[in-house]
Amino acid sequence: xxxxxxxxxxxxxxxxxxxxxxxxxxxxxxxxxxxxxxxxxxxxxxxxxxxxxxxxxxxxxxxxxxxxxxxxxxxxxxxxxxxxxxxxxxxxxxxxxxxxxxxxxxxxxxxxxxxxxxxxxxxxxxxxxxxxxxxxxxxxxxxxxxxxxxxxxxxxxxxxxxxxxxxxxxxxxxxxxxxxxxxxxxxxxxxxxxxxxxxxxxxxxxxxxxxxxxxxxxxxxxxxxxxxxxxxxxxxxxxxxxxxxxxxxxxxxxxxxxxxxxxxxxxxxxxxxxxxxxxxxxxxxxxxxxxxxxxxxxxxxxxxxxxxxxxxxxxxxxxxxxxxxxxxxxxxxxxxxxxxxxxxxxxxxxxxxxxxxxxxxxxxxxxxxxxxxxxxxxxxxxxxxxxxxxxxxxxxxxxxxxxxxxxxxxxxxxxxxxxx
Numbered sequence: 001x002x003x004x005x006x007x008x009x010x011x012x013x014x015x016x017x018x019x020x021x022x023x024x025x026x027x028x029x030x031x032x033x034x035x036x037x038x039x040x041x042x043x044x045x046x047x048x049x050x051x052x053x054x055x056x057x058x059x060x061x062x063x064x065x066x067x068x069x070x071x072x073x074x075x076x077x078x079x080x081x082x083x084x085x086x087x088x089x090x091x092x093x094x095x096x097x098x099x100x101x102x103x104x105x106x107x108x109x110x111x112x113x114x115x116x117x118x119x120x121x122x123x124x125x126x127x128x129x130x131x132x133x134x135x136x137x138x139x140x141x142x143x144x145x146x147x148x149x150x151x152x153x154x155x156x157x158x159x160x161x162x163x164x165x166x167x168x169x170x171x172x173x174x175x176x177x178x179x180x181x182x183x184x185x186x187x188x189x190x191x192x193x194x195x196x197x198x199x200x201x202x203x204x205x206x207x208x209x210x211x212x213x214x215x216x217x218x219x220x221x222x223x224x225x226x227x228x229x230x231x232x233x234x235x236x237x238x239x240x241x242x243x244x245x246x247x248x249x250x251x252x253x254x255x256x257x258x259x260x261x262x263x264x265x266x267x268x269x270x271x272x273x274x275x276x277x278x279x280x281x282x283x284x285x286x287x288x289x290x291x292x293x294x295x296x297x298x299x300x301x302x303x304x305x306x307x308x309x310x311x312x313x314x315x316x317x318x319x320x321x322x323x324x325x326x327x328x329x330x331x332x333x334x335x336x337x338x339x340x341x342x343x344x345x346x347x348x349x350x351x352x353x354x355x356x357x358x359x360x361x362x363x364x365x366x367x368x369x370x371x372x373x374x375x376x377x378x379x380x381x382x383x384x385x386x387x388x389x390x391x392x393x394x395x396x397x398x399x400x401x402x403x404x405x406x407x408x409x410x411x412x413x414x415x416x417x418x419x420x
Contacts, residue, residue, distance in 0.1 A: 008143065008146055008147060008150065009142065009143060009146055010143075182243070182245045182249055182252060182286065183286065183291055184243040184245075184252075186290070186291045187243050187252055187254050187284045187286075187291050188240035188243060188254055189240075190216050190284055190290075190291045190292065190293060191240055191254035191256050191282035191284055191293065192238045192239070192240045192254075192256055193215065193216055193238075194213065194215075194216040194217065194282055194293045194297070195235070195238055195256040195258050195280050195282055195297055196235045196238050196258060197209065197212035197213045197215070197216070198213060198225055198280075198296065198297055199233060199235040199258055199260050199278065199280075200212070200233065200234055200235045201227055201231060201232065201233055202232045202233075203229060203230050203231060203232060204232070206229045209224075209227060210223035210224055210225075211223075213225055216292060216293045217292065217293045218285065218287075218292040218293065218294055219292075221294075221295070225296045226296055231263075232262075232263040232265075232270055233260055233261070233262050233263060234260065234261050234263075235258050235259070235260045236259045236260070236261065236275070237258070237259040238256055238257065238258040238259070239256070239257050239258075240254055240255070240256050241254070241255035241256065241257065242254075242255045243255075249286075250285060250286055251283065251284065251285045251286075251294060252283075252284050252285075252286075253281050253282070253283055253284070254281070254282045254284055255279070255281060255300070256279070256280050256281075256282055256297070257277055257278070257279050258277070258278050258279075258280065259275055259276070259277050259278075260275070260276060260277075260278050261273060261274070261275050261276075262276075277302070278299065279299070279300045279301070279302050280297035280298065280299055280300060281297060281298050281300050282297045283295045283297075314369075314371060314379075314381065315371035315372060315373070315379060316371060316372045317369055317370070317371055317372070318370050318371060318372045318373075318378070321370045321378065321414065322368060322369055322370045322380075324414070325368075325370060325380075325402065325414050326365075326368050328346070328413070328414065328415065329365060329368045329380070329382055329416075330362075330365045331346050332346050332347070332415075332416050333362050333365060333382065333384050333398075334362045335355065336353070336355050336356060336419070337355065337356050337358070337359075337360050337361055337362050337386070338355060338356075338357075338358055338361075339355050339357065339358070340354060340355045340357075342355070343355045346415065346416070347415055347416050347417070348402075348403040348405055348415035348416060348417040349405060349415075350417075351403075351415075351416065351417045351418065353416070353418070353419055360386035360387060360388055360394070361386065361387045362384060362385075362386065362387070363384070363385035363386060363387045363393055364384070364385050365382060365383075365384055366383045366384065366385055366395065367381075367382065367383035367397075368380070368381075368382050368383075369381050369382075370402065370414075375404065376403065376404050377401060377402065377403050377404070377417070378401075378402045378414065379399070379400075379401060379402075380399075380400045380401075380402050381397060381398065381399050381400070382397070382398050382400060383395065383396070383397045383398075384396055384397075384398065398419060398420070399419075399420060400416050400418065400419055400420075401416070401417045401418040401419075402414045402415065402416060402417065403415060403416075403417035
């Protein structure tokens with residue numbers, strides 16, 4: 001039998017656990033069921049071979065010397081029990097020795113009855129326990145736990161017990177393991193502030209830019225970030241976009257759009273130029289404590305893109321409902337430009353629509369279209385021209401939701417329930 005079968009307590013090859021039965025061991029010492037000769041005073045009982053041997057050895061021992069141990073007492077007899085004379089031994093005894101005594105058998109047939117042949121040893125009674133087959137669950141549980149212990153020992157031998165007791169800890173606290181769930185929100189915040197600091201510079205105060213960059217740049221990198229210390233530029237607003245995380249989950253690139261204004265030196269002063277938007281890609285990395293910028297940003301060109309081919313269809317126009325709701329649409333946009341109270345008067349009941357509070361005025365409703373749908377709610381679009389300050393006008397297109405309402409007199413109307 002192989003050693004691994006012995007370790008896992010498996011049966012020999014070719015045998016099964018069901019072929020083996022394990023019996024339970026009896027508890028305590030077995031009882032002697034053989035009869036004792038002193039427990040049967042009224043019947044002829046012959047001692048067992050072991051008892052006869054012990055008695056013979058006791059009475060064949062040499063007699064004690066004077067003043068020694070007394071002979072063993074004999075079995076007490078009653079006053080009515082007849083005493084039979086024991087004939088003296090036929091052989092001569094040496095002086096000072098007591099002749100051996102023989103066991104006497106008492107019989108109810110008389111003291112002079114013929115001696116009965118010795119009775120053989122009494123057969124033992126039935127076993128006080130019974131064997132029971134071991135359950136398959138106990139066998140499976142024992143094999144499982146033994147296999148588990150062997151697996152743990154093998155794993156300890158492979159990985160080393162010392163690594164379990166005292167795990168090795170890295171000295172560099174910046175090492176980050178590959179984990180899912182990159183902190184995209186924190187990366188956007190760090191990249192946005194770093195992009196603003198990077199695109200701000202002033203040769204009149206050259207130390208201000210490195211101080212701001214150091215707030216987000218990783219320690220050990222150059223805080224000048226490639227600036228030669230000349231010129232002036234300000235960055236006002238910045239908006240983060242997509243965060244592209246690498247496959248390792250440690251680094252990422254954040255898309256940030258920043259509004260900047262360059263300055264041109266004129267004599268001893270500076271002349272501000274027009275505002276413009278610049279797009280930069282900021283590399284970031286995740287450490288054990290926070291997200292940091294891992295290098296200077298790079299400029300990214302913005303380009304126009306066409307609409308996708310799978311744009312959702314606006315729907316089928318409903319010309320009759322369009323013509324019926326044209327006047328109501330003009331009244332809504334006029335109120336929408338002025339105040340909340342006027343919007344509430346023309347909007348559908350329960351609608352929560354805030355007005356523009358007089359920022360612009362309605363010039364004209366250039367286009368209005370209602371599309372087909374169910375009998376209670378429809379989708380509509382409206383192109384309006386807003387009048388701004390002075391002679392400024394601005395065209396905008398809105399998407400609205402119309403809801404059918406019924407007045408107290410039974411009249412039906414379609415009113416704006418939501419904008420956008």
